[in-house]
Amino acid sequence: MTIRSDRDHGQRYRPRMSCLKKLEATVVQMQDPSTGVKGTDQKLNITTIPHVITGQDIVAWITKNVNIDNDEAQAFGTMLVAFGYIYPLQDHKKLVLRPDGSLYRFQTPYFWPVQKWKAEDTDYAIYLAKRNIRKKGVLHAYEQEEYNKLHKWMNHKWDFIVMQAKEQYQFQSLSKADRVVFDCQERAYWIVHRPPPQTHSAMDYGLDRHIDRNAEEKKTYDYYRRIIIYTQQAVMRSRVKSSVSLGALAKYITTFKNHDPFLVPCLPSNPWHTDDNSYWELNAPDVEIPTKMSVERWSFSFYELLNDPRGRADFKIFLKKEFSGENLAFWEAAEELKWGTAASMSEKAEQIFKTFLAPGAPRWINIDGRTMGLTVKGLEHPHRYVLDAAQTHIFMLMKKDTFYRYLKSPVYKEIQKKAISPAPHNFSEAQLQQNMRNRRPSINPIITWQKEQEEKAKAAAAAGPVDIKKLMASKLDRK
Amino acid sequence: MEPQLQGQVIRQLFFLIGATSVNSILLRKDLCSCRKGMLSSPHQNTPRHREILCFLVEMAAQPSDTLATLKTESETLKTKLEEERAKLHDVELHQVAEKIEALGQFVMKTRRALKGHGNKVLCLDWCKDKRRIVSSSQDGKVIVWDAFTTNKEHAVTMPCTWVMACAYAPSGCAVACGGLDNKCSVYPLSLDKNENLAAKKKSVAMHTNYLSACCFTNSDMQILTSSGDGTCALWDVESGQMLQSFHGHAADVLCLDLAPSETGNTFVSGGCDKKSCVWDMRTGQCVQSFETHESDINSVRYYPSGDAFASGSDDATCRLYDLRADREVAIYSKESIIFGASSVDFSLSGRLLFGGYNDYTINVWDVLKGTRVSILFGHENRVSTLRVSPDGTAFCSGSWDHTLRIWA
Numbered sequence: 001m002t003i004r005s006d007r008d009h010g011q012r013y014r015p016r017m018s019c020l021k022k023l024e025a026t027v028v029q030m031q032d033p034s035t036g037v038k039g040t041d042q043k044l045n046i047t048t049i050p051h052v053i054t055g056q057d058i059v060a061w062i063t064k065n066v067n068i069d070n071d072e073a074q075a076f077g078t079m080l081v082a083f084g085y086i087y088p089l090q091d092h093k094k095l096v097l098r099p100d101g102s103l104y105r106f107q108t109p110y111f112w113p114v115q116k117w118k119a120e121d122t123d124y125a126i127y128l129a130k131r132n133i134r135k136k137g138v139l140h141a142y143e144q145e146e147y148n149k150l151h152k153w154m155n156h157k158w159d160f161i162v163m164q165a166k167e168q169y170q171f172q173s174l175s176k177a178d179r180v181v182f183d184c185q186e187r188a189y190w191i192v193h194r195p196p197p198q199t200h201s202a203m204d205y206g207l208d209r210h211i212d213r214n215a216e217e218k219k220t221y222d223y224y225r226r227i228i229i230y231t232q233q234a235v236m237r238s239r240v241k242s243s244v245s246l247g248a249l250a251k252y253i254t255t256f257k258n259h260d261p262f263l264v265p266c267l268p269s270n271p272w273h274t275d276d277n278s279y280w281e282l283n284a285p286d287v288e289i290p291t292k293m294s295v296e297r298w299s300f301s302f303y304e305l306l307n308d309p310r311g312r313a314d315f316k317i318f319l320k321k322e323f324s325g326e327n328l329a330f331w332e333a334a335e336e337l338k339w340g341t342a343a344s345m346s347e348k349a350e351q352i353f354k355t356f357l358a359p360g361a362p363r364w365i366n367i368d369g370r371t372m373g374l375t376v377k378g379l380e381h382p383h384r385y386v387l388d389a390a391q392t393h394i395f396m397l398m399k400k401d402t403f404y405r406y407l408k409s410p411v412y413k414e415i416q417k418k419a420i421s422p423a424p425h426n427f428s429e430a431q432l433q434q435n436m437r438n439r440r441p442s443i444n445p446i447i448t449w450q451k452e453q454e455e456k457a458k459a460a461a462a463a464g465p466v467d468i469k470k471l472m473a474s475k476l477d478r479k
Numbered sequence: 480m481e482p483q484l485q486g487q488v489i490r491q492l493f494f495l496i497g498a499t500s501v502n503s504i505l506l507r508k509d510l511c512s513c514r515k516g517m518l519s520s521p522h523q524n525t526p527r528h529r530e531i532l533c534f535l536v537e538m539a540a541q542p543s544d545t546l547a548t549l550k551t552e553s554e555t556l557k558t559k560l561e562e563e564r565a566k567l568h569d570v571e572l573h574q575v576a577e578k579i580e581a582l583g584q585f586v587m588k589t590r591r592a593l594k595g596h597g598n599k600v601l602c603l604d605w606c607k608d609k610r611r612i613v614s615s616s617q618d619g620k621v622i623v624w625d626a627f628t629t630n631k632e633h634a635v636t637m638p639c640t641w642v643m644a645c646a647y648a649p650s651g652c653a654v655a656c657g658g659l660d661n662k663c664s665v666y667p668l669s670l671d672k673n674e675n676l677a678a679k680k681k682s683v684a685m686h687t688n689y690l691s692a693c694c695f696t697n698s699d700m701q702i703l704t705s706s707g708d709g710t711c712a713l714w715d716v717e718s719g720q721m722l723q724s725f726h727g728h729a730a731d732v733l734c735l736d737l738a739p740s741e742t743g744n745t746f747v748s749g750g751c752d753k754k755s756c757v758w759d760m761r762t763g764q765c766v767q768s769f770e771t772h773e774s775d776i777n778s779v780r781y782y783p784s785g786d787a788f789a790s791g792s793d794d795a796t797c798r799l800y801d802l803r804a805d806r807e808v809a810i811y812s813k814e815s816i817i818f819g820a821s822s823v824d825f826s827l828s829g830r831l832l833f834g835g836y837n838d839y840t841i842n843v844w845d846v847l848k849g850t851r852v853s854i855l856f857g858h859e860n861r862v863s864t865l866r867v868s869p870d871g872t873a874f875c876s877g878s879w880d881h882t883l884r885i886w887a
Contacts, residue, residue, distance in 0.1 A: 018774070019795065019837075022817040068815045072840075072854055076815060079838050200860050200879065205837075206599075207641060207659075209775065210688050210707040211730035211751045224549035230765070231556040235563050237767070237805060243570040245786065245803040249829070250575050250847060252784045256828035261872045261887075263582070263830060271610075271627065272590040272873045272887035280609060283870070303741040339698035341717040384722070385761050395741065439628045445608045445651025446670055 020083065020113060027085045030061060031106055037061045042103060044089070047177045049184075052089065055102040074099050082202035083113050087188030093196050105181075111189040113203055119193035122161065125150040127190055129165035142197050255300055259293060267293070269425035275435035277442070282422060285309035292419040299407055302399040318411040319402070326363035327394050327402065330356045334391040338384055349382035357390075367393050564806045572799070572808045576847035582830070585843065585853045590873065591885040593624050595631055600877035601658075602692075602864050606647045609870045613654045614877055615642035621656045623668065626875065626885055635666055635676045644693040644704070655683070655702055657690035663704050665716055684714045684721075691733045694746075696760075703746060703760075705732040711748050713760060725758045727765040734778045740785035747788050749776030755790050757802065769800050771807045778822045783829045789846075791820030797834050799846065811844045813851060822864045827871025835862030835876050841886070857884060 030036045037058055039051040055077075062073040077097035080086045081104070088095070089103040097104075128147045131138055139147060151158060195201040258264045271277045282291050290310050297304050298311040305311040319325040333356070337348045356365050357376060367375075371389050378386040406412055427435065598618035605612055610627040619640050623633040639660035646655045648665075657663035663684035666676045684690065688707035695702055696713075701722070705711040711725040711732055730751035738745045745766065749755040755776055757767040774793035781788045782799075787808070791797045796812040797820050811832065818838035825832055831852070832844040839861055843853040860879035867874040873887035 018793075019817045019819070066815050071856060072815060075838065075840055075854075075856060079818070207643075207689070209731050209733075209751050210709075221546060221549065224546070224553050227553045228549065228556055230768075231553065231560050234767070235556065235560050239564065239567050239805045240803040241567045241569055242801070242804045242806070242808070243575070245801050246570060246572055246575045246808060248803075249572075249782065249784070249787060249801070250579060252782075252786075253828050253830045253847065254579065256783070257830065259871075260826050260828035260830060261870070262585070262587075262826045263828060266872060270872050270887055272885060277610075277627065279872070280870075306741070335697070339696055339701055341700045342715040342720055342722070343717055388761075441625055441628050441630065442608065442610060444670060445606055445611065446668060448608070449650045449652050 023080060023083060023085060024112065026066070027080065027106070029065065030058075039105075042089070044180070047180050049089070049105070049177065049181060052103050052105055053086075055098045055100055055104060058086065058097060058104065059099040070099070079202070082192075084189060084192035084202075085112065087184070087191075089184065092184075092188060093191060093199065095191065095199070095202070105184070107188060108185050111185055113192065119189075121150060122154070122157070124190065124194055125154055125161045126164045126168065127186065129161055130169050133165055133169050140196070146194065259297055265424070267291070267424055268422040269427075274425055274427055274432060275439055276425060276427070277440070278422070278425075280442075282420070290314075290415065290419050292416075292421045295412075295416050295419045302403045305403065305406075314411065314415055315406060318406050318409055321409075321411065322402075322405075324402065326356065326365050327398055329363060330365045331391060331394055331398070334387040334394075337387060338391075342384075345384060346382050349379055349386060352387065353379050365390075365394060564804075567804065568806060572847065573849055576849075579847055581848070582845055582852055587843070587853060587855055587886050589857050589884045590887050591626055591629055593626060593629055593883040593885070594881070595622055595624075596620060596881045596883075598881060599860070599879035600863060600881060600883055601641065601643050602645045602656075603866055603875055603877045603883060604645055604647045604654075605866055605868050605875070606651050607649055607869055608651060609868050609872065611647070611651070612875055612883065613645050613647050613656075614864075614883055615645040615656050615658070616881070617641050619658075621645055621654065621666075623654060624883075626883075632672075633668055633676060637664070641689070644690050646693050646695055646702075648695050648699040649697065650699050653699055655693050655695065657684065657693060657704070659689050661686045661688060661690060661706070663690055663693045663702060663714070665702070681716065681719070683716050683719050684712060685719075686710070686712070688731070691731065692735050694735060694737055696737060703735060703737065705735045705748055707731040709750070711735060711746075711758065723760060723763045725763050725765070727756055727758075727768070728752055728754065731775075733776060736780050736788065738781055738785045739783060747779050747781065749779040749790050749792075751775045753792075755779055755788070755800070757788075767802060767805060769807060771798060772796070774819070777820060780824050783825055783827065789823050789825065789832055791823040791834050793819035795819055795836075797823050797832060797844065799832075809846070809849050811842075811849060811851070813842075816842065818861075821862060822866075822876075824865055824867045824874060826867060826874075833865055833867065833874055835865040835878075837861040839878075841865065841876055855886060858882070 037053045039053045042049050042052040058077050059070060059073045062068070062076050063070055066073065066076065068076065074097055077086075078095075081088065081097050082095045085107055086097075086104045087107055089105060091102075124146070128139060128143060128150070132147070154161065192201060193203060261270055266279055268278050268282075269276055271279050281287070283294060287310060294308060294310065298308060298314070305315055316325065316328065319328055330352070333348070333352050337345060337352065340348060353376075355361055355363050357372065357379075367390055371393050375387060375390045593612070593614075596614065596616040596618075597620065598616045600614055600616050603612055603614040610625060611623060611632070612626045613621060613623045615621045615637075617640055619637040619642055621635045621637060621642060622631055624631055635654075635656075637656060637658070637660070639658055642656050642658040644655075644657050644663065648654065651668075653665050653667045655663055655665045662682050665681045665683055667679050667681075669676065683702055684693070684704045686704065686706035686708050691705050691707055693702055693704045700716050702714050702716055703711065704714065709726070709728045709730055709732060712721050713723040714720065715722055725748070728748070728750040732748050732750040735746055735748040738747070744760050745757055746760060747755060747757045753772045753774060753776065754768055754770045755772075756765045758764065759766050772790065772792040772794055776790050776792045778791040779788055786803055787799060787801045789797055789799050795816050795818060796810050798807050798811070799809040800806070801808045811834070816836065816838070818836050820834045820836050822835040823832060825846070830846055832846050834842045834844065836842060839856070839858045841855040841862055842851050843855070844850070845852050858876065858878040858880050862876050862878045864877040865874060873885050875883055875885050877883045
């Protein structure tokens, strides 16, 4: 594991902090004497602190000048406080903007969160030492802990640190008021960079990314050749007119609008709103009678029909009636091959060949000669995508022909009639409270999966090789 | 004209004629390959010829020269690509959106707050049963919740910190996670609450840098991963074998998403090189790429129909790219939003785009009209991950304030 903490010393540009530039621009505007936030003098103990602003003034200014509403302005202001551009005078450890009469001050640019370097431990040690010198026991518990830790780590430099602290402390030739202000500013700076326990520092942006932005990428011959080849191919790509593709996106949205729980409330009710999970029970994969919304959704596209397990089951019933179940079975088997484990591949390919592709196979699929030739040849050295051509052919066949016949078939019409349309729930406040108390856990997905596997095994055993002669006989009879 | 100037002109003309004739002898297409300055036809290759020509060609083809010409060629090709893309651009998204009715007011509240992580929540994924969630955090803990009852069902402690990627298997029987250990491990879940899941852990993927995202394909048997080493890879879970690797990003790859289309053969990835690439899983080739963001791309997500995708980036914008028209079609940004978007996801119909941002808020965008319809507050630190539930009834956001919130 690499040590990442001291990767960033020195003058390195930290691009993840580039938002700070925009924040700084706003803060500068806020400090404008004529158009900025109005400050007053505030009495604190015996000293008077100048340029104190209130939380509600800050929020009002942001609302007006950044052109956003109150809540967002408060969130924006909290960012300013969290990064240390504005610091609170009361309750200085909690860095949020309170939109009331709480007092704040602008931080001096010297203490702004600079983009280029991290606040050093040495500086922090000097700061703590200085406070210790001024008055013993003024450090908080966590600060005392940090102080002791730093004392241990930096033992070799400790004389230097104490000397620096003494120098800075004695150099305070400022007036009492200025000294109080400076202390507040310094303290605010360190709260941002060394957050007290149970708080976080906004300067923490997580792991450094591996790419070194300060390093120039080596622009070699190969680099340009790759770009040239790729761009040449990209230029040759076929494209669709914007009106066509954007129209398709808009059409998708309109088609699915009524099925989006965020746009149109789902029936009977959204389980997250009312704590009643009837909606999930009615749409379970193994439900006997589906809802009208589900059935409608199956008609949108073949993909939607296959994706819904209940829909796929219904489609299988239709196919059984038409004696053309082998297409879907082949498609499912090919999917299993594509997404299955590498070890089982050759065995599965063998199985598929015997069941679907060999001449005289029990569930022989009807694909054109060329595709069949390619597939059979590929099966000599089976790989994951060997059935791709055949699978696409069969899928297109089902999508363009079988699917539409299904939608017009009596099977579909019957399920449409049977489908239920649940009435919307209308819970009273008391009922909602009760629902909340009675939240029920659901079946573990592992159990559901095991059940599904058992059912599949049973179905596979029951299907077995179909007797071709009987099948042909029954087909001739129908004609 | 002055005599000196005349002399210069004659000299220049002489050089010009001489140079072009030598040039045309050397670089006749049927004689040699101009890039490498070599003679490809053996007929002219008498020793004397060769010596002279090689000497002259060496003089002409300095390495820095070739690099510069290649650079200009790649630039011209790139502009040509942009021109081709622009040719078919006959309408803007908001023009198409004019015919669609506007959205009403939204009331989205926090319905559940999942507390239990001891540190920043980095990633989350929903289970196909629409109520279970797996989430991972900085301290190495991976927790499986039943979000509806807010119960914790399983907890695993990874041997590394910063578990930046986690995924729920389609069957609901396993979870995959990884982070600073450079690996992706699959933990089969069990019905026995007291069983130590770490015992049955399977190490699947091996990268040379941190794992940034992982995702199961249509089955439990294959995993797609992306890493800080700039590559993505497809792995077979059972054997741990790499089935395909995808090279093309010049920097860390931070996110990926599988296409929801019926063919299910492509995925999109986004990285620190500001590029998002669409890959073909079978061949390992980059099929399309887009480079319009101004900073690292933190999150990519396909549109529900599979014909477009959205990306969220550190430049504080989210953008929508249309794959069939091969261009960026919308930018979701506002002047007041200056912090990066860490995570994006679409609602079920694709009308709403939810974005979790680093300024502790969640913005909800109208995908067609390009406007922001709502802003959600509640988290106390940046929102690091956001996913809509499989049936679209709610979405979950995970944040560095150690909690997950379900919004509906």
